[in-house]
Amino acid sequence: MGSGTQGGHTDAVYDVIVLGAGPAGENVADRVRAAGLSCAIVESELVGGECSFWACMPSKALLRPAQALVDARRVSGAAQAVAASVDAAATLSRRNTFVEGWDDTGQADWVAGIGAELVRGHGRLDGPRRVTVARDGAAPLRLTARHAVVVATGSRAVVPKLPGVDAAGPWTSREATSAKRVPGRLAVVGGGVVGVEMATAWQALGAHVTLLVRGSGLLPQYEPFVGELVAASLADAGVDVRLGASAASVDRPAPEAPVTVTLDDGGAVVADEVLFATGRAPRTDDLGMDTVGLRPGTWLDVDESCRVAGVDDGWLYAVGDVNHRALLTHQAKYQARIAGSAIATRAAGGTADTAPWGAHAATADSAAVPQVVFTDPEVGAVGLSSRQAEEAGLRIRVVDYDLGAVAGASLYADGYRGRARMVVDEDRGLVVGVTFVGPGIGELVYSATVVVAGQVPIDRLWHAVPAYPTISEVWLRLLEAYRG
Amino acid sequence: MGSGTQGGHTDAVYDVIVLGAGPAGENVADRVRAAGLSCAIVESELVGGECSFWACMPSKALLRPAQALVDARRVSGAAQAVAASVDAAATLSRRNTFVEGWDDTGQADWVAGIGAELVRGHGRLDGPRRVTVARDGAAPLRLTARHAVVVATGSRAVVPKLPGVDAAGPWTSREATSAKRVPGRLAVVGGGVVGVEMATAWQALGAHVTLLVRGSGLLPQYEPFVGELVAASLADAGVDVRLGASAASVDRPAPEAPVTVTLDDGGAVVADEVLFATGRAPRTDDLGMDTVGLRPGTWLDVDESCRVAGVDDGWLYAVGDVNHRALLTHQAKYQARIAGSAIATRAAGGTADTAPWGAHAATADSAAVPQVVFTDPEVGAVGLSSRQAEEAGLRIRVVDYDLGAVAGASLYADGYRGRARMVVDEDRGLVVGVTFVGPGIGELVYSATVVVAGQVPIDRLWHAVPAYPTISEVWLRLLEAYRG
Numbered sequence: 001m002g003s004g005t006q007g008g009h010t011d012a013v014y015d016v017i018v019l020g021a022g023p024a025g026e027n028v029a030d031r032v033r034a035a036g037l038s039c040a041i042v043e044s045e046l047v048g049g050e051c052s053f054w055a056c057m058p059s060k061a062l063l064r065p066a067q068a069l070v071d072a073r074r075v076s077g078a079a080q081a082v083a084a085s086v087d088a089a090a091t092l093s094r095r096n097t098f099v100e101g102w103d104d105t106g107q108a109d110w111v112a113g114i115g116a117e118l119v120r121g122h123g124r125l126d127g128p129r130r131v132t133v134a135r136d137g138a139a140p141l142r143l144t145a146r147h148a149v150v151v152a153t154g155s156r157a158v159v160p161k162l163p164g165v166d167a168a169g170p171w172t173s174r175e176a177t178s179a180k181r182v183p184g185r186l187a188v189v190g191g192g193v194v195g196v197e198m199a200t201a202w203q204a205l206g207a208h209v210t211l212l213v214r215g216s217g218l219l220p221q222y223e224p225f226v227g228e229l230v231a232a233s234l235a236d237a238g239v240d241v242r243l244g245a246s247a248a249s250v251d252r253p254a255p256e257a258p259v260t261v262t263l264d265d266g267g268a269v270v271a272d273e274v275l276f277a278t279g280r281a282p283r284t285d286d287l288g289m290d291t292v293g294l295r296p297g298t299w300l301d302v303d304e305s306c307r308v309a310g311v312d313d314g315w316l317y318a319v320g321d322v323n324h325r326a327l328l329t330h331q332a333k334y335q336a337r338i339a340g341s342a343i344a345t346r347a348a349g350g351t352a353d354t355a356p357w358g359a360h361a362a363t364a365d366s367a368a369v370p371q372v373v374f375t376d377p378e379v380g381a382v383g384l385s386s387r388q389a390e391e392a393g394l395r396i397r398v399v400d401y402d403l404g405a406v407a408g409a410s411l412y413a414d415g416y417r418g419r420a421r422m423v424v425d426e427d428r429g430l431v432v433g434v435t436f437v438g439p440g441i442g443e444l445v446y447s448a449t450v451v452v453a454g455q456v457p458i459d460r461l462w463h464a465v466p467a468y469p470t471i472s473e474v475w476l477r478l479l480e481a482y483r484g
Numbered sequence: 485m486g487s488g489t490q491g492g493h494t495d496a497v498y499d500v501i502v503l504g505a506g507p508a509g510e511n512v513a514d515r516v517r518a519a520g521l522s523c524a525i526v527e528s529e530l531v532g533g534e535c536s537f538w539a540c541m542p543s544k545a546l547l548r549p550a551q552a553l554v555d556a557r558r559v560s561g562a563a564q565a566v567a568a569s570v571d572a573a574a575t576l577s578r579r580n581t582f583v584e585g586w587d588d589t590g591q592a593d594w595v596a597g598i599g600a601e602l603v604r605g606h607g608r609l610d611g612p613r614r615v616t617v618a619r620d621g622a623a624p625l626r627l628t629a630r631h632a633v634v635v636a637t638g639s640r641a642v643v644p645k646l647p648g649v650d651a652a653g654p655w656t657s658r659e660a661t662s663a664k665r666v667p668g669r670l671a672v673v674g675g676g677v678v679g680v681e682m683a684t685a686w687q688a689l690g691a692h693v694t695l696l697v698r699g700s701g702l703l704p705q706y707e708p709f710v711g712e713l714v715a716a717s718l719a720d721a722g723v724d725v726r727l728g729a730s731a732a733s734v735d736r737p738a739p740e741a742p743v744t745v746t747l748d749d750g751g752a753v754v755a756d757e758v759l760f761a762t763g764r765a766p767r768t769d770d771l772g773m774d775t776v777g778l779r780p781g782t783w784l785d786v787d788e789s790c791r792v793a794g795v796d797d798g799w800l801y802a803v804g805d806v807n808h809r810a811l812l813t814h815q816a817k818y819q820a821r822i823a824g825s826a827i828a829t830r831a832a833g834g835t836a837d838t839a840p841w842g843a844h845a846a847t848a849d850s851a852a853v854p855q856v857v858f859t860d861p862e863v864g865a866v867g868l869s870s871r872q873a874e875e876a877g878l879r880i881r882v883v884d885y886d887l888g889a890v891a892g893a894s895l896y897a898d899g900y901r902g903r904a905r906m907v908v909d910e911d912r913g914l915v916v917g918v919t920f921v922g923p924g925i926g927e928l929v930y931s932a933t934v935v936v937a938g939q940v941p942i943d944r945l946w947h948a949v950p951a952y953p954t955i956s957e958v959w960l961r962l963l964e965a966y967r968g
Contacts, residue, residue: 023952056953060895065561072556072566077549077575082556083567091561098895330952333960337946357947364947372951380951411544411582440927446948446956447931453948456938462821463841463848464930464937467856467864468507468814469540472930476817 010130010144012117014040016343017131017145018152019123019287021111022049024320024332025152029116031340032148037347039116040143042123042133048107050154050174051329053099058177059197061095063374066204070376071439074413088182088205095177102178124288125149129315132288147347148315150339151300151308152332153287155280155321160247168252168259171275173198182206183272187261189247190277191218193373196230198275200375203239210240210269212247212261219373223385223435225419230375230437237376242269250274282322292316299324304354304361306339317343325365338362367432368453372442377418380445383433383452389423394432397424401477403438407469413439422478429458436474444472458482494614494628496601498524500827501615501629502636503607503771505595506533508804508816509636513600515824516632521831523600524627526607526617532591534638534658535813537583542661543681545579547858550688554860555923558897572666572689579661586662608772609633613799616772631831632799634823635784635792636816637771639764639805644731652736652743655759657682666690667756671745673731674761675702677857680714682759684859687723694724694753696731696745703857707869707919709903714859714921721860726753734758766806776800783808788838788845790823801827809849822846841937851916852937856926861902864929867917867936873907878916881908885961887922891953897923906962913942920958928956942966 016032018025021043029039046053065086072078100106111118121135126142131149133141157172159165171179176198184207188199191213203209211218211234218227218234218241231241245263252259261269285297292311294300300318301309302325308316317339320332342352342360352360373379389396403409403418410416418438425432434448451461461479466472500516502509505527513523530537549570556562584590595602605619610626615633617625641656643649655663660682668691672683675697687693695702695718702711702718702725715725729747736743745753769781776795778784784802785793786809792800801823804816826836826844836844857863873880887893887902894900902922909916918932935945945963950956 051952057891057895060892060953064895065559068556068559068562069565072552072562075549075552076578077571078552078556080571080574081553081568082565084565087561087564090564094560094898328952330949330957333952334947334949357944359943359946364949368947368949370949370951372954407541408544411541411548414578442951442954443924443927443956444930446928446950446954446959447934449950450931450934450938450940450945450948454934454938454940454944456934456940459843460841460938461934462843463818463852464934465814465818465848465852465854466930466933467854467926468535468812468817469544470856470926470930472927473814475930 011142012040013144013146014038014117015146015347016148016150017143018042018150019131020049020152020154020320021047021107021118022152022154022320022332023051023329024154024336025049025150026111027333027336028150028152028319028340029111030114031337032344033114033116035344037147037344040119041111041116042119042121042131044120044122046102046104046107047111047118048104052107053102054174054177056329057098058095059201060374061098062091062177062201062205063197065091065094066201067374067376071413074415074439076414085206086204091205092180099178119143122286124286125291126288127291128313145315148317148343151284151287151316151318151322152320152336153283153322155327156283157276158279158281159276160278162247163249164252165250168250168274169255170250171273173277176275184208185210185271187212187259187269187271187274188277189261189274191215191220191227192277193219194277196234196375197373198277199234199239200237203234203237208238210242210271212245212263212269213241213243214246216243219379221385222379222381223421226379226435226437229377229417229419230379233376280321280327282324284322304363305342305352306335306362307342325362326369328369328371331365331369334364335362364453368449370445370449372445374442377438378440378442379437380441380448381433381435382445382448383431384423385433385435386421386423389425389432395426396432397426397482399424399478399482401474401481403436403441403471403474406471406474406477408471408473409438411469412471420474420478422482424458424482430455431458431461438471440471447472447475495626496524497628497630498522498601499630499831500632500634501526501627502634503615504533504636504638504804505531505591505602506636506638506804506816507535507813508638508820509533509634510595511817511820512634512636512803512824513595514598515821516828517598517600519828521631521828524603525595525600526603526605526615528604528606530586530588530591531595531602532588536591537586538658538661540813541582542579543685544858545582546575546661546685546689547681549575549578550685551858551860555897558899558923560898569690570688575689576664583662603627606770608770609775610772611775612797629799632801632827635768635771635800635802635806636804636820637767637806639811640767641760642763642765643760644762646731647733648736649734652734652758653739654734655757657761660759668692669694669742669755671696671743671753671755671758672761673745673758675699675704675711676761677703679761680718680859681857682761683718683723684721687718687721692722694726694755696729696747696753697725697727698730700727703863705869706863706865707905710863710919710921713861713901713903714863717860764805764811766808768806788847789826789836790819790846791826809846810853812853812855815849815853818848819846848937852933854929854933856929858926861922862924862926863921864925864932865917865919866929866932868907869917869919870905870907873909873916879910880916881910881966883908883962883966885958885965887920887925887955887958890955890958890961892955892957893922895953896955904958904962906966908942908966914939915942922955924955931956931959
């Protein structure tokens, strides 16, 4: 971790400089430090990033109590003991615990613990291998990287530029996960993961939620039955789900006044808060990208080792949301492990193994990305949907099974409703995609991830026996249905 | 399904005769029928067997409401809404639904639906390929099998021959899963799966349970930390767990009087009912085994295709508990699929593929048997324990991880306590055993089963990314710990 001046403009030299201390940045720092490289990690907000403070953790903390009660209410014998709905104050308090009161001391200590240098401030590229950090109340710090600079600055919520939207003070995912009290009425714009999870959470916490979805269904990236089951369940929970509803303008006449969302069909929804869950943009607009020949504000194209395309000498990497491969914390961490290891290998003069599934190729980003959506019912999927597989030109067979017909599922919840789909590449005899939707399926997704990423042949899966009576037995049913 | 007389003693001839219509028998019938073979299935009790009516299904039905409430009580925000303990009457009623009031009409219909002939009565072998069925109020039926007879008669509970035990009317697993009311005090003898599951269930339903365990810990077949965590949790729930306590005699002076279990150290436990969960014996004592050269009352040795050893011409198979390979419903069904397919292949003049992991080899029975114990915390394991791996002479590395340190686990339950262990065969770079203990891990076991049975290399597992934040992320932690 040498410091001093090299040339006239360097205050410190590190083997690796990481921009952004979210999960992606933290993990790449961890990997390069484990390989003995020095590392600085630059962060302008909270160490731990979006996931720790304004996304995964607080959103799941808001959702879990509701899910636990829903699960208990669905089992006769337990249901009789549930006398009330979710305790909102206790849930918000528990959420605060998980985000440590939005204090990053613990995470900063973790960075120190791995021996990386935390630099607080706004980092910008300043030509090849150079980073300038603007700091509050201190002179800019000029850093140089011997081997690599890694962009791990993530993404931000995009709010559409509708008339009146800025003045209305809309929620994004940040406000939706960090709100201190429950709004009486909440309008949610967007039927993707953030929209449906936050509609689920706030409805359970006592808000009257209206979910406005431009398209014809929820969670459109998944198999069609997923959105149908989630929409039906949200409606059962009291959410006003409006499909084909596009917000045209927003009006909040005074700061404490209700907000009116006018739809393009002339209808209107009045609420106390409005959440826009309408997509993400890369945080590359103010990173000095132009100093290295890249265009600010764009997603960064990377190769399989997460090295940014079009940069001479291959010193620039991008991991996490910012490379647009898969906007999920766990894939960001995966890319960070892969890229960190590639950086260390190359720094030592070695050749990275970037063959598919090699140590330095983030192959899972294209073949086996898992996701769990913590709605009720839960949604879990990995790999290709049937539509994606068809679009990829694969000769596939699609096998469906009613999860409610599995003994373990019927034990889990009375009146269990759910469905599973397995997409098989017939030419290779491999499962390339799996989707589950139903209560209690969240931990089942990893089995599908191993099947898809591990490319376990169908014939061998016949020997992977699900314990009886678990929900996992759906695997046997899918395999039996496949064999006919 | 030809009938008539062949020789002087045959009333009907089938390709395959199955003795026992539990899950093993049903599944072998299903497989041979799917291959176009005729099949009779002989059952003296309820079609559906032990699992459906007196084991898996009713036991899990008794356990699930308690688990749902325990889960809710462990999440602040949900806990505040739980006002009572399990509703015992509702739970018993729900259990009755799952066992269909101990009526097997639905299962008999299923047998008819696959086109197998259900023969109600007590079947006994009567020389090679011949079965005589003793029937109530009807003449014995004499059946002949063209290709195979399959013994799938299962096992029964063993009650130790202690003084006074018979007169005391002890519970076995049957009575423990089918009881119509909650005893005030229940003594459970045995610290295996049945003992700890039934102690968990009946304590939650309101009984005061004393668990008497001869050995030094619960669930001794698992990694030692499993029994420790389950014992601590049972004690927290109010169960009086007594290790090193061996029942010496039992006394119930009158039918409705309390029962006293005297221990060999002179101590005594007074209870309203006593459950002996002290092992299983094969149901082969009254099957005419001697007519084909086998010894009645013994477990049946089988090869990898579940063909009984020492029988000329290989026409006798045994699947399920009775072959003693793995006394679990799901392994019984697995063996039934394997054996049914082997029978069909051989009947068609083909050669069975009995190489390891072949279509006609029940390889998983030795390499990848999963089990989930529905206690609190849940226990799940597959493959070899560290001790078994060492005894098998493998050069192993054992990796442990504190499940409570996984973000998904901390979200699942406040104060989460659990542990995971991965046993790696260092020579092959393969995971050969995995153990989880903790709340909510039941569905996680299938991922371990795929890893072990699929022999997915450690290097490839690095690309199987767990979704964040799920409990499954323990896999990443185990792999990181393994890589050091």
